Amino acid sequence: MKQHTVLYEVKDQTAWITLNRPEVKNALNKEMHEELYDCFQEASQDHEVKVIILQGSGDAFCAGADLKSVSSDSAESFDYGDYLQDTYNRLIVLIDSISKPVIAYLNGVTVGAGLSIALACDYRIADSRAKLALSFLKIGLVPDAGASYFLPRLVGLGKAMELMLGQTVSAEEAFRINLITAIGNPAEYAERLASIPPAAYGLAKQNMKQGFEHSLSEVLDMEVSAQREAGQSQEHKDALLRFLKK
Template identity: 35%
Template sequence: MSDPTILLAEQGGIARITLNRPDRLNSFTAAMHEELRAALDKVAGTARVIVLTGAGRGFCAGQDLNDRAVSPGEAVDLGETVEQSWNPLIRRLASLPQPVIARVNGVAAGAGANIALACDLVIAGRSAKFIQSFANLGLIPDSGGSWHLPRLVGQARALGLALTAEPLPADKAAEWGLIWKCVDDEALDGEVDALAARLAGLPPLGLAAIKQIVRTTGERTLDQELDLQRDEMRRLGFTEDYREGVAAFLEKRPATYHGR
């Protein structure tokens, strides 16, 4: 039997999902998409935080072109691959109630870069690079790339990254606001573990609401946003978690949250 292309470990409310094709820089096959869907299904109702990373020396090199081999002169429907595999993955990462942390431990290229950008928080090792490699093949930044890039770094930088396919070092990605943080490679695990543990100990209903409202704010006017804020504060203020948080603060003790 072949090795699993996705590794899953869950402990203390933290689910760690590892893309596991290190010999191919964790590039995706159709089977890998299926395994990742199954892993996300498994932890969707139990984990409080999800950490997504890659095995070996890279995060993800995007689509494995060998899995979608094209002979000279042969046409292939790339839209079908996007519709069946990549679009559902990006939508899933955005809609999960849990915070999703991308631990970028090396190159993140093509759709692999855009998987990272679809996560809620991206922490990268200093040696990592983000590459919008699509222009080299006559393609566009799929997997949410053309949507996330201009919103994160502005049109000028988005066009520069997409048109030139130049690698963007992790420290500059953090400076530009493309990712949350760049740390030394040897500090990456500790930084990600500490962040995941912190998030796992916070009220899950509140974190889910923050994720949803921030990700959808562009759909609303200021008046609509203010009304939604009122409604969400009312809803969250009636939760057991809010009452526990206030009680713990007043009693000067750690709070324990149950997502109720």
């Protein structure tokens, strides 16, 4: 697995995926997309990994797409739609499908598609100095990489319509409007998540996400199915035994 623009390390059952182009505030080019996809696949399939943390190097999480990587010669004919399908869309679908807890640690500037990727993660933990913005409209583009799907679900349609105008928000404001989960250290949150039975977490995550798209009766049926599977698992039997012994 190449690690030129993205670093990958497993420590204490946590996979740390680090965007590593600090000279451009970790803006995403095609090489980074390929390596990032491979890292998430590796973390998803590694049985030793219980939690995944995505972060940036230097003073930024991610400044979005590296528009300078599109050469001036091809700018006229460049198809943003094709590029999205080849890069961001498959990455977002992969992140969303992972049954393990996925944390985005917003360690600094988080704008454009960088914020979109963070929205696809289960949790967003921000450094107190982090700045967040969707900056697409300012350059005549529309929010992409799943932002149109995840953002209204997190903050509501009205606030999402406001944020899409590109205003920069602080970590404190992001927390107030439910754009992020917490301000602080992602390792502490990861430790808490690592203690949760993984099969039950994956099933619960699936139900929560699908609950937006189904009726109440359908969700109740999904819960029956998930609870039946969870109730037959060894992790439930072990947890129940520990509980009864207290």
